[in-house]
Amino acid sequence: MSTARARTLLPVLALLLLPLTACSADPPPPTDSGAGYDDVATLIQRTLDKRARGLRTHDVARFRKALDRSDPGLVQEQQTYFDNLAQLPVGELHYEVAADTITPVEGSEDYWVEVVLSLGLDGYDAAPTRTRDRFLFTRSRDGRRLVITSTTDHAWETAHPGNVQPWDLGPIRVERTAGVLGIFDDTTVRHAREVLAAAGTGRSDVRGVIGSTGEDAPSGVVVYSLRDPAFLRGLADRTVGDPDRADGLTIAVPVDGTDPGQGVASYRVFLNPRVLDQPVGVLGRLVRHELTHATLGSRGRGAPLWLSEGVAEYVSVQSMAPARRRLPARALDLAAGVRDLPGAAQFGSADAEAWYAVSWWVCEYVASVYGRPMLFLLLDRLADGADQAQVLPEVLGVTPAQLAQRGVGLMARTYSGQE
Known part of the structure; x- marks a missing residue:
């Protein structure tokens, strides 16, 4: 990746709270720790399944039923996440509760738990990526379900860097052309046409020089260009050089960040917004440089x-x-x-x-x-x-x-x- 070489914000609509509905078939959550939290894990998994199905099918009502809708801030934040994923070519998406991490919050009926998200971008990932996050669940008003009341645990996230993607952090703007998926924000999307063109022709140029790499790599390439540095800060110790100084970076996205042996799902390219105003020839050369790293992959x-x-x-x-x-x-x-x-x-x-x-x-x-x-x-x-x-x-x-x-x-x- 290049280092010293020429190398958000969609409007968020205010949400009306949907009326709460009860599902009489669901047993009430336990009021104590029980033996292994089996009942808690079951209820959390049901909520996560509902959330995943809402995301996969673009069903916002189903997605919001998994949330604590008494918190307008949470609902608005999660609407942004829903809108972000609705723009992506999601091929696979499901959640799994890590039952052994369920932790009751003393003096409440809340539970912290780690959840595993499997997310694959169709045409861009060789396999779905598995990432962990920590959610807080609370009893629903009807007392029969556990709903998500927070998807943010700052201390846990600090201890687990490199665990997020731009669509986890704030509003994104997605633009696509044949074989190229561009992730922008409101300040960079005006350059989407030039970036997508450079990446599209660059893929052909690079493959014409390199030929077959012998790897079962996806045909498409993902290119990020966003001004918010939060995503790059999460890549500490995962890139060569300083991400803040880089004009371009190639990022290996592991299949499972906790198990390096499972390999890499895809290689994605980051372009620092400061290079977007460069002449087309300079931008194209930088993109081809990073695409070379991405195409060679682990070779x-x-x-x-x-x-x-x-x-x-x-x-x-x-x-x-x-x-x-x-x-x-x-x-x-x-x-x-x-x-x-x-x-x-x-x-x-x-x-x-x-x-x-x-x-x-x-x-x-x-x-x-x-x-x-x-x-x-x-x-x-x-x-x-x-x-x-x-x-x-x-x-x-x-x-x-x-x-x-x-x-x-x-x-x-x-x-x-x-x-």
Whole structure:
């Protein structure tokens, strides 16, 4: 993902409270802890099933029956959530109560409990994602049901970062074109046409260079661009570099955040709103860079940054005429002093933009001398932290230092007009 390189609000209508209805077949909730909260879990699951069905079928009345409608603030907040999901291509959605987490609130008839949401975006996720949240349930007025009275537990959420999506946080604006799902807000949606166009053509351009990755990936791509930083703040320690400084990020969305072994449901792209006013060519290049990461997915995970970022830069410029492939001036200043391939310290420095360019030209050198497929072979060979000091001589016949110097040499010759 790029770091130092050019790299809400739908109107919410006031809701009228629906009349409360009783379901005489439902037994009343227990008044004490009981033995294992089996009855409580059953009633909570019924409420969650009602909520899920309302969301799946766009039935707002059914959805609101799962809520404590005596709280106008909750109803309004949840209406925003309902409106957000109604815009998404939801393929699968259901809740499951984590019965072992049911915790009674002392001195009340309320219960905190963790709930698991399985949500799959049709055409964009290889599998539904499972995320946890903590809801508060209370007895309904008729005493026969448990209804949701809060979906927010700040302390719990602080302890479980990276557990939310933009549609969980506030109003979103969704725009779509073939194969691209754009998530915007009222301040960024005016750029939707340019973003969707860049992502749509970028998907084809990137796949034309990379070819098949061998992964069973969904065909569509999700692109976020929202000004509220709350979503990115939840990604602490889950991205390379500082999300607040990034012009673009590629985000791996796990199938289950509590079980890494289940793999990744999809790779989504975030564009910082500050890049949306860039010329179309600059925006397109940034989008192709991030789409390269998203398309490669887990391939090359653990490879050195110079290779993963260099490949993304290399792919991002292939659809451009050579004369339009801009290079930061600082990269040429660095070239004479480059003695080795850059590492994490260089990518985190003030010269990061120049080091991205150096990495790009190392990859240009590999592709020009050994052929483009060698870049992807190197990703495979250098994955999982393999020792590049051993792999590069075996595969290319050069040391890391020699490769770096040959890459910047090609860069200097190209931009000085020499052969």
